[in-house]
Amino acid sequence: MGGSCAHRRPAGPWQVLLMFPFLLPLFYPALSEPIRYAIPEELPKGSVVGRLAKDLGLSVLDVSARKLRVSAEKLHFSVDAESGDLLVKDRIDREQICKERRRCELQLEAVVENPLNIFDVTVQIEDVNDHAPQFHKGEINLEISESTSPGMRTILESAEDPDTGVNSLSKYQLSPNDYFSLVVKDNPDGSKYPELVLQKTLDRESQSTHHLVLTALDGGDPPRSGTAQIRILVVDANDNPPVFSQDVYRVSLREDAPPGTSVLRVSATDQDEGINAEITYSFLGAADKAQHVFSLDSTTGNIITRQPLDFEEVERYTMNVEAKDRGSLSTQCKVIIEVLDENDNRPEIVITSLSDYILENSPPGTVIALFKTRDRDSGENGVVRCSLSRDVPFKIHSSNRYYKLVTDASLDREQDSEYNVTITATDRGNPPLSSSTTVILHIGDVNDNAPVFQQVSYVVHVSENNPPGASIAQVSASDPDLGPNGHVSYSIVASDLEPRALSSYVSVNPQSGVVFAQRAFDHEQLRAFELTLQARDQGSPALSANVSLRVLVGDLNDNAPRVLYPALGPDGSALFDMVPRAAEPGYLVTKVVAVDADSGHNAWLSYHVLQASDPGLFSLGLRTGEVRTARALGDRDAARQRLLVAVRDGGRPPLSATATLHLVFADNLQEVLPDLNDHPEPSDTQMELQFYLVVALALISVLFLLAIILAIALRLRQSSSSAAGVCFGKGLCSKSKQVPPNYSEGTLPYAYNLCVPGGQTNSEFNFLTSVDHCSATQDILNNKDSSSVLLASILTPSIEADKTFKQVSI
Template sequence: MMALRGSPTYISLRWRLFCGLRRQIGLLMLLLHAMNMVGGQIRYSIPEEMKKGSVIGNVAQDLGLDLKRLHSGRARIVTGENVHYTELKTDKGILVVNERIDREQLCGDITPCSFSFEVILENPMELHRITVEVLDINDHAPVFPNKDKPISFEISESAVVGVQFPLQNYVLSPNDNFILKQHANPDGSKYVEMVLQKPLDREQRPHLSLKLIAVDGGTPQRSGTVNIDVTVLDANDNAPVFNQSVYKASVMENTMRGTNIITVNATDADSGSNGVIVYSLSKMKGSAADIFSIDENTGTISVSGQIDYEKDRKYEVRVEARDQGGLTGTSKVVLDVIDVNDNAPVINIMSLSSSLSEDSRPGTTIAILNVKDADSEKNGQIKCSIDGKHPFKIESSLTNYYNLVSDQHFDRESVSEYNITITATDFGTPPLCSSTKLHLKISDVNDNAPFFDKSSYSAQITENNSPGISIFAVSARDSDWNQNARISYLLEDTQVSGSPVSTYVSLNSETGVLSAVRSFDYEQIKQLQLVVKAQDGGSPPLSSNVTVKILIQDQNDNPPQVLYPVQTGGSLVAEMVPRSADVGYLVTKVVAVDVDSGQNAWLSYKLQKATDRALFEVGLQNGEIRTIRQVTDKDAVKQRLTVIVEDNGQPSRSATVIVNVAVADSFPEVLSEFTDFTQDKEYNDNLTFYLVLALAVVSFLFITCLVVIISVKIYRWRQSRILCHSNLPVIPYYPPRYSDTLGTGTLQHVYNYEVCRTTDSRKSDCKFGRAGSQNVLIMDPSSTGTMQRMQSETSILDETRLSFRGEKLETSGKYFCHRIRKKTEPLTSGVDDLFKFKPFLTFALLINIQ
């Protein structure tokens, strides 16, 4: 059975077909969405008058999205003129009715009736278009404009059969004179006219009362009624007739007010006042009544308002010609509006990222733009471009939507921000354009390590500095920004002379200032080499190292030190010069060093004092002591020279050394003179203090232990007398450092001694020393009086072991010791041997000064 239009079966069948079509469209849109992830388009169809909250469709399912994506992408509806009718439930992914939809109010006579809007998602950006078609339901009954006021017609009784009176879709109540005739417009719309089918006779029936019923095609059908009053006029039996049933004309949308468009013409066969025609416009919809006007006398239609192609592209105007007798003729005027490029493109920014990471890949979407042009055809076609040379490009996504994407990699250190001007231009003549400006900042990524101003640093600091003093500062820079460019300075953990570098210097982590932790001593350490690391605050942090060399500058803080002649406190060193020495004879050489460096270690030697200044001189640079004249017999045997050694520092420091020279040809002569040789004693204040302190301590200990010592000594003396036998003589007690001697032999008592030790002799009687030159006399009061012959030839020292004897000299109060002979040889030969090597032998004379 065929379903009738308007019946429930027909509506159900239509709904099922539409649902099937919607599923096919949904599948197609899902396929398109899979091919292009930047956007999709779906279409729903719903009947009008749905309740608020009714589900239109499952957007998440139809777009292939899950609910988490809708929530994280902050899905929302943007643009569109009728978006208030719908609402997107992101928690359920469905689209629901937000407001009652009246198709007649929304679209009027436009078929099909639909509205569209876009859904946008972020992170990443996606754009989807949704179209909702509103299906008509039979929810309105026909309504007459003035249902309480009947329609009145004044018809001449001479009206010819077949004359038409325009009406809407009506059903006329049964009568003998009028019938309804339906006509169709070219656009498909229909209208109804009431046609006179039987001549009127005013005399028989001056008034006709009819009822007009309007019935719609819905299910159930709805209707409305109105009364029609027909008045039959007298004797004007010819109505005006237009020469064309339809007039057509074109008008530019920018036509000025008052411009004539077209003139219609109608004629009336009557004469006199019944033939006078008046023109008027009727049945004008919308804003046409404000745009067009007609001269009632000439029938010229002119522009009286603003024509806008974007609002109405065609106007249909009914022109009515009425004679004086009330007869009318109608005609239709169709006015086509010609588009003019009078609208520039409009750019709307739908979504914009104000900043972009510099490590973003090419193709990253920065902004989504909606560009529209209200003009048509070429006037409405748009192209978008970017002004200037920028690393961006424009890509088209959906209709009238464009994406601004990156075209290459960014480097914030080169360009930190962009001012982008996007221009939209249509293809009209002349073309119109509009532009918008976008400001984009490039956010920093920690992709640059800090770098120092120099490849290596070198600094100097003078020794004996104050701890904590600043040495110098290192400086590093980072091309990144903000936290990524915040630099911290660190000392690498290295060793300097076996100690951590942090025990020598410290580093300010913020300023890079190196400070001394301790006071430096050039003589201990001459330079420091350390490594400084500059590290930024990025994540992960980047760093770089630089080598820093700190040179310790010397100060003249050390006086010269005399290495030779050796000053041994109570000992005297004497250089022996023969009386036959010529001019320039090398007596000895003063050897000194200075632990400072550079000029501070340059030494000069000067003769400060001398017994005879005319006899000796000192080399300024080498410290050599030489004779400046021939030595004579008149020169004193004992010569005392004071040599001062100065460095070249500022201020200079000095040291003095006393050189004793013996001018003699024989050793006995030297001995006879040097027994009475006195030497100056220099005391140090600090030494005196310590000696006094030590004396007090020793005195206390001595008093405490005196009784014990005497008892022990008496006991040992008694034991020694018991143990002494054979050829060991019984001797009185002596201090353990000394031994008794008995004279033997034929030589004088002063030169001939045998050594006899007691059981208490614990210290060696012999001391061996080496002098700096070949002829040296050494006097040592700390020994028991031992003299040793020193020769440069080591073979002489290895020939025999020497025996020594000592005797207390009552006249001089001194002890001295000298070599006499081998134990098996006569003393005389031993004395002679002492002078065989003159002046090339070295003699040591040790004298105990009491």
């Protein structure tokens, strides 16, 4: 038998679709009628069952592209990978597969992917005449009394043929003889059994035994047969056979009945007496399976179970029971035992297709698994419903005998990276039975989370003069994604520094987020700056987040105080402050002004007197630097006083600077000059010699200097502008406020009149005096009187001499 024996079952509305293969994929969900094939049993391996790919509307290329395959509990078939034909994979024996069932069908599932679909395929196994009828015993022994009247019937053992249909047992034949004939009768289940009919009276004396051949034939083409030898022993008369109370006994038995359960009791009576009325019971032609499951008491006729029953294996047992008396007369009855189904089989879950790895952005309704259920019980006991474990974002969709496990909500791998989904199948039995299977689903990561910094913003304090290359801060961002989606790199994306200078100030490590100083910071130049750092993952597309980092440069005491006042003149000479002789205690003489480029405590200045000509004459404000008179000027006090002031900051350790104050007690300028000449500060011998030398030279050159002064005065009158701050000449005195350049902090000095000798590029010496005194001096010089001229002539050499002295002493 080759593959040519395979054929499609005719008729059925589904066949219309096969005429339009190109439209079949559009109607896949609507196909509820399975594809049916019919083949004879015992086909050789490789035989073609049907053109499966063609019947599904698939091309030859689709067979491999969509992975066409079949699945079943016992796989007797396979799919040709090139043609898509359904082939016989293993030996198919209908009698072994379907046992006693008249209709033998194998259920398959045809599975295709992209998209995933499953189709029911039914292959009907047709019987071939591969079995001959067989009798349970090869020899049948009968005893018939010679007094038996013609027409007496004796039931003979039936033959068995596992084939079905026309190939099953069809008829019986008896070898030709003069005494017996054969009658074939039908059982209620449709089977046939033979009866031996006595045609004429026997005579034991003429022939004590008769040998006959009983032949059983099936309806195959050609027919097959089996034989049994009948040996008839003629005995003396026993003219009444046993009679059963019923021709057919029917009983129902639960399949959970334990071994030893009494099923029923058959009973027969015999009108004879004595040993001819003693009856024995036996199974007549019972199948081997029935004889193993049930036992018959030969004396009482009680039938009991020997083994557990299984409805799913055998639903009904049919047995013939024979009652025979001692005279070899017999009769038979039929016993039919119906097995009642109990809910003794748990539902089964069969996973047909499973995708155990899905991305977390899979939309709701994504198919994860395809499965079916099976329960060997029948009726309500075989009806199954499925459910899922609680608190999982999945649900089940049912379709005919199949179920789909689909997503029911959005997934989040960062919240749950894996699900153990338990599918439970429960039948409707009483009590219900259930079974479960667990599917492990792994959730794949997508880049759906941007990096998140540990802080909303960062503030870091860095002391100035830090070493270049030192780390000053570290930012950290986390990303719950996996792999490149969660790998974070850092960069600087903005700053309030100049873009060109940014790289020379700071840098950030892309992997660790550590921020490094590229240079030493100077608090006095840059007190604070702000950076915008970005954390960026490596997903596609990449996600990022920004955070601000404010760097505060802390101050160190690296700048000493700088004295703004008193300051040296343009020529490097010291300035003098004039104090009225009648100054009261507390009179503000001058103020030492100093600044410190540092800030905070490091710029908190204090003023201290280091040296003083007369320590008790003046007081110095600790924080203000104001010099005030501590007492009134005495007669013995010198007109010139000198204070050496130290200015210290509040740093640790403190830094300091010094300033020298020259103070002159006088009510006007006229008093200042003689006082400067008459009361020189104590000096050594060399200083005195230098002083007298200067005086001598001044006297010798007085006339020459006077002429120069007069010439300068005349020239200044003619000029449109006068030299600022000059007191010797017309319009040569002006008020000037000494404000140091680049001054940003501290207390400014008071306003003073700066008086220098006129007509000279480098002043001989400088005075700081009041405006009134400067005006008085100007009036003296502008006076045409000869006495004024003489005073000027006298003052000039004196001032020259005193200037030389002061420059040396200072």
